[in-house]
Each structure stands twice: as C-alpha cells, then as structure tokens.
Amino acid sequence: MTPENMYPVKSAVKTKSYLKGMEAYQEMYERSIKDPEGFWLEAAKNLDWFKFPEKAGQGDFKRVNHSWFMGGKLNVTYNCLDRHLAKRGNKSALIWAKDEPGQYQNITYQEVYENVCRLTNLLEAQGVKKGDRVCIYLPMIPELVYSVLACARLGAVHSVVFGGFSADSLKGRIIDAECKIVITANEGLRGGKKVPLKNITDDAIKDIDFVKTVLVVNRTSAQVNMVEGRDYNYEEEIKKYRPVAPCATVDAEDPLFILYTSGSTGKPKGVMHTSGGYLTYAAFTHRYIFDYHEDDVYFCTADVGWVTGHSYVVYGPLANGATSVLFESIPSYPDAGRYWQVIQDLKATIFYTAPTALRSLAQSGDEIVKKYDRSSLRILGTVGEPINPEIWKWYHDVVGESRCDIVDTWWQTETGGILITPIPGVTPTKPGSATLPFFGVQPLIVKPENGEEVKGNGVEGALCIKSSWPGQARTIYKDHARFVETYFTQYPGLYFTGDGCRRDEDGYYWITGRIDDVLNVSGHRLGTAEVESALMEHPEIAEAAVVGYPHDIKGVGIHAYVILYEHKESTKELVESIKDVVREKIGRFAAPDIIHITKGLPKTRSGKVMRRILRKIASHEYGGLGDTSTLSEPGVVDNLVEEHKKLK
C-alpha cells in the first residue's frame, strides 16, 4: 500500500512501464546487488560488441582501480548510429530546436551517420588519432553532436567545453587536455544574443603553440578572423570527405571523454569516462528511468557542455535509437512559454530539465503554461539540484496536469549516469525526494565526523556509495592521485559524493545539497576556491572569501566577501568591475550575486577563515553564530552583520 504522504504512480505510465510494480523493482534491485556480475553482463547485451566482455566489474575502492567489461571491444558511435541504420535509418535521431522560436530541423539517423562519417574522415586527415584529445567549444547545434560522435568513432577523446565559459577557462581546459584541435563556431546564438565563440577561442589559444587546427562552423552570417593554415571553415571542408568511414575498435576501458568539473579545491578537474561501461550505463538508465519506448519524443533541455547533455541528450538516447531534441535556446526566450511551446510543437512525451529553470518559469504563472498543449507528455524529470517540494508540486500539477510521473534524478559528472531516482510507473514519489537507488547502486550514509555508517531509517549524514557501477568515472585526467584524494580518502573504501543526505522513515533518500566547498548555482557546479582565485585577479582585492546562500531562483547564490588593499565604500562601478573579473576568468554565469566589501574576516587564531560564520551571515542567520570566542578579532562578526543588513 502507498503511504499517504506519497504520490502514487500514474496508471497510464504504469501500463507502459517495463517493470510491473514495486515488487518487480525490489526483485531486480536485489538481483543487481547479489549478482552484479550476471546483472551487468546481461545489461551489456543491450550494446553491440565486436567482442563481448568476459567479465563485468573488477577492482575496488580501496585500490581505486574499478573497471568494467574488460576484454570487451566495441565502438561507441557504432552503437549510437550504425546499428540503427537498417531499422531506423529514416527515423529522426535529432530534432534541432533552433534558437529562433518555432524553427526546427529533423535529422534522421542516416543523416547523422553521414555527417559524422564525413567529419571522422576530416579529423583523421587533420591528424587526429585514437587517444588524441579534441576540444569542442560549440553552441547547441547538430555539429556539436556530430563532433562528439566523430571523436568516438575514431577512438579520440572529446573534451566539450560549455559555450558560457570564458577564454581563460577554455584555455585552461585546452592546455590541461593538450588538445591539438578545437572545433568551434563563428558565433553562438542564445536567446537572440550572439556569443563570439571564435573570438573567444582566438583569445584562448593565442599563446598555445600545440593547437594546430581550428574548425569553424558558421552558425550566423558574421565574418570572423580566420588564421591561414590553422583555421578551416567546417562546411567547406566537410564536403571534401566521403559520407562513410570505418570505425575504430576500442577496448571497453579506453577513454571516451574528459569533462571538466569544479571541486572544492584547485582548478577544475578533468573527469575521465571510458567507453563500454559508460555507454552501457547511459543507455540502460535512459531506458528504465525515462521509461523510453520506440515512439517517444524525448526532450532533455540540458546543454551538451554539461554531463547531463553527454549522457541524456547524446549517448543514452542515441544508443537506444531514440529521437532526441537538441534545444539551442533558453527557457525565457522569447518568453516563459518556450519549453511548453517546444513540447506542443514536437509532441514531446518525455521532458527532462533543471529545478532552477522551473523555479523561474513558475514565477510567470500558470496561464502561460496552459496556453500550450502538453497532452503528449507522460514523464517529467529533474536533475542538477534539490527540487523544492512546492516547485515539484507545480511541475506535477500544472505542467504535468497531474497525469505524468515525476522522476527527480540524483547523480553527478563523476557518476556518468543517474544513481538515485524513482522508476516511472513503479516508484511512488514524494515531492523533493530522489526516492530510491537505481539497480546496482548501494548508497550509504556516514557520520561526517568519523565515517561511521549510520544504518536504518530516519537518519542523516554524508552520502557515499559502497561499490562501483559501470558508468563511474575512472580517474581525473593525468592526475589519478587527485582522483583518489578527492573521492576515496575521507571514508576509505567508499566513494564520497560531496553531498549531504537524509534517509527518511520509508527508506527514501533526500539530497540536502553539497557539504563540501562546491556551490551549485543554477545547477552549475562552482568551487568557492575557483571563484576566490578569480576575484584575487582584481587589482584592488587583497583577500576574498566566497560562500553560498539560499537563492529563490538559482537555488544557491554567491556571496563574495572582499577586502581591498585600500578600503573604500562600495560603488556600482567597483562592484561591476569585481564581477567582471569573475566573468572574464570563469564565465558570466559565475559572477557573484553579492559583493560585500569589508575590512575584516572572521579568522581563527591560526588564521583560518571561519566559513561557517560567513555562510550564516550570508543566509541572514544572524543569531546562533556559535562560539566566536576563538576568533582572533571577535568584533569583525558584528561588523559583518551590520554591513550585511545594509546590503541590498
């Protein structure tokens, strides 16, 4: 029986679902834990292997050498394209929803295949070989998908950099991955605004001598600087190559991509995923968690610059032969009805987005949602941050007309695919809870102080995972020691997620947010240290400390405390110049919401900034600042509170 506080599954979803009820889920879950070997080898059969693997999982978290499907050989692009051609050659693989409202382009599996083959040949002619890294800095256009798949076809490793990152960020990523080639566009188009991607690329690579080739797609009519012998026009070049190309045979554990993500310390990390396990996991989760069927029109709003776009716009859906919508625009362009219009126009059946978008859209009221026909929808998903129960209910009642099942999916760049989630048609849901683990996933809650496991229900602590799953990242590019240090040392033998979590009386998981120094701003991960080091580039700033605070739309807002070499009152110009330095060093989305100029920060006698206090002040929690007697200068706290009250 479903307890009263739960939302029962919807009968229409239930009828279609692969699993018949919670017992079927429990039975399958238990099988996946008791016999991971048998379970995952069976799941691997959903892919076409040139040589089927002999084993499923190997290795452990003590030695941090987990690997999957060793001995298996395959090609990822073959699985996403070639194998579908006979049956689905004329089916739309992609529907490109252009930035211009109401403009769509359907691209069949055959067309994607031909485009990918041409590009594979072109990359090969440019000297790209198996294992080489290729940087992709493109907007959400079909060439982005072609580029990713052409790399995978060659066995080259792609590093997609989100188009919102600045020249400095792009440069750091190109250098770290030693990319000899960059694929970009003259300009991107987002919400009618132009993004000068080629100029940014020029800026990023001006001091890098190993970038030998830049391929430039023309998304707009703008003329851009082209360097003779280095820069090539994509459209002109591609025509010179045949629309067929062989595909490389790669080992299951050969790298597929690097994706940079922020951690609590240092520079962004190049999270490395490999081929066989990742694709098995992306495809398998996509099928079960979105209850994907052949006739679905699947619309995930994520940008391919983030992991959600990798796993659930490109790899999972295409491996399953799905029609995947590639959305170039933003949710508010031309108005807050954009997503609903796309759903109506394309008759989307599955919709997957981020809570931050829903929070801002809900503010525009229900009428603009109801204006569009959403009767095609069956499943609604969310990802990236905790979803507030009110927004969950709005999504359920208004967007989904109380007819759709909601899947609140928890996962990370490092996990490759979804780990905690309801199964639509199966799992009764609770607004705000990601519910239960996916097959093969063993979450564990530990006491943050000592790593002791807290068993039973009605408990809270740090979220860890007990053993590996096929989609897990294998390493940080060129820095395995950092991989070990970041995820496997706090609680030896476990993977530490960085998230806090509660398991309620029914055994449901509630992710409470990051408990390390990572901020999740509008679903974008940023390290406080990363923002601080960007701030330190400002000539007037002597010291900076960055914390998050609850923000109505973004989920987490950025509050930057700064001390200037020569203290002065805050002015609009000064604040903007400080925000600008972060925009330049990281990207526009990373600009702090609040610049708090002050004279002193609370520090322990040994000089450590007390972030706990800064977080409380930024969150308007002026009472209960705890024991401040150990501070080197207790007066600074009162001063910060007074200043904060005056900030807008």
Ligand code: WTA
């Ligand atoms: C957060 C995004 C609550 C979490 C796929 C995690 C979530 C971080 C959820 C990873 C969710 C993701 N509920 N929090 N459903 N999904 N998160 O690497 O803090 O960009 O650690 O991957 O997002 O962000 P990343």
